Amino acid sequence: MVNILLSLYWSFLKVGLFTIGGGYAMIPLMEAEVINVHSWLSPAEFLDIIAVAEMTPGPVSINAATFIGYRLVGVTGSLVASLGVITPSLVLLLLLSRILFRVIQNPKTESFLNGLRSALIALILLASYTLGHNAIIDLPTAFVFGLVLLLSLLLRISPLYFIGLGAILGLILYPY
Amino acid sequence: MPALESSTDKKESLLTIMLTFFKVGAFTFGGGYAILPVVQQEVVYKRKWVSQSVFSDILIITQGMPGQLALNSAIQIGIRLRGTAGGLVAALGVTAPSVIILLIIAAWLYPIMHDNIYVQAAFYGLRPAVVALIAFAAVKMGRDILHGWRGILLCAALLAIAIITQLHPILILVAGGLAGLIICRSNADG
Numbered sequence: 001m002v003n004i005l006l007s008l009y010w011s012f013l014k015v016g017l018f019t020i021g022g023g024y025a026m027i028p029l030m031e032a033e034v035i036n037v038h039s040w041l042s043p044a045e046f047l048d049i050i051a052v053a054e055m056t057p058g059p060v061s062i063n064a065a066t067f068i069g070y071r072l073v074g075v076t077g078s079l080v081a082s083l084g085v086i087t088p089s090l091v092l093l094l095l096l097s098r099i100l101f102r103v104i105q106n107p108k109t110e111s112f113l114n115g116l117r118s119a120l121i122a123l124i125l126l127a128s129y130t131l132g133h134n135a136i137i138d139l140p141t142a143f144v145f146g147l148v149l150l151l152s153l154l155l156r157i158s159p160l161y162f163i164g165l166g167a168i169l170g171l172i173l174y175p176y
Numbered sequence: 177m178p179a180l181e182s183s184t185d186k187k188e189s190l191l192t193i194m195l196t197f198f199k200v201g202a203f204t205f206g207g208g209y210a211i212l213p214v215v216q217q218e219v220v221y222k223r224k225w226v227s228q229s230v231f232s233d234i235l236i237i238t239q240g241m242p243g244q245l246a247l248n249s250a251i252q253i254g255i256r257l258r259g260t261a262g263g264l265v266a267a268l269g270v271t272a273p274s275v276i277i278l279l280i281i282a283a284w285l286y287p288i289m290h291d292n293i294y295v296q297a298a299f300y301g302l303r304p305a306v307v308a309l310i311a312f313a314a315v316k317m318g319r320d321i322l323h324g325w326r327g328i329l330l331c332a333a334l335l336a337i338a339i340i341t342q343l344h345p346i347l348i349l350v351a352g353g354l355a356g357l358i359i360c361r362s363n364a365d366g
Contacts, residue, residue, distance in 0.1 A: 023208025058274030089243035115356015135303035170301020
């Protein structure tokens with residue numbers, strides 16, 4: 001129990017610490033920790049949780065951390081996992097802010113972050129491919145994927161609409 | 177860059193700070209950059225806690241540091257208003273709705289609904305939709321960030337390394353950052 005709480009905290013702390021730029025930047029990290037390193041969830045379960053985290057208000061990674069933590073250890077797990085995600089922000093801004101501001105003002109940091117963002121794009125692409133194997137399983141799901149990708153490239157609207165569209169298409173196309 | 181001291185004479189109560197960010201956490205969907213305009217509306221226009229230029233400074237730090245965008249901006253504004261206590265209640269406020277709502281879903285709704293055939297049908301369509309949104313996030317970031325062939329080449333090289341070596345994403349990110357430092361230094365030399 002204590003062991004799994006510690007590894008939950010540590011895993012989600014790493015997710016918080018290496019998510020630069022917020023949003024889906026956390027997907028490859030969370031996928032690696034939750035699916036590959038610890039086998040806490042199957043890829044399909046992970047996608048379900050990301051869908052729920054996207055549908056509900058608040059930062060997606062805190063939502064996902066709460067859900068995953070609860071699935072593993074109950075209420076304590078959910079609190080420990082979300083505390084893990086927010087710990088790096090709290091420590092950097094409350095305790096190390098002077099160092100943080102100096103580092104961010106350093107021109108070398110911008111070069112480092114540019115390289116890191118290139119890596120992030122590669123990792124998010126790879127995550128969509130590996131997770132896609134478990135989501136795009138037949139013609140209807142390939143259709144949903146293609147349609148949502150096309151529409152999100154064409155329309156500048158909230159991802160929430162695409163989540164809604166995915167759910168409706170799922171209800172219509174599911175092989176009951 | 178923001179000073180650590182509070183910038184206003186009038187002291188906001190910790191409860192007001194917490195409730196303001198609770199509202200931000202409870203009523204913004206999608207995470208990431210979708211949340212920032214809502215934060216701006218609350219703290220710059222409505223409550224006038226910080227000026228637009230201070231808010232811009234806060235955004236620069238928010239985007240250059242690890243963590244969630246809504247959380248990072250909330251903590252910084254809390255610190256400006258009431259120091260460390262302000263930062264802590266702002267973090268609590270913006271995080272609490274997520275934890276409460278997701279606990280309700282994970283503890284009650286998900287177990288009841290998960291075996292329902294219609295819920296399974298909805299998730300059958302939700303999964304490819306989420307994968308499309310993740311793929312779109314990569315495309316969008318690529319359009320915003322990858323200017324010039326150096327960035328594209330670095331991205332392609334790291335993608336190949338990630339596929340072949342199966343290294344942990346953290347190592348790929350650090351490798352990308354170090355490569356960024358080297359590429360920029362060679363730029364300066366050339």
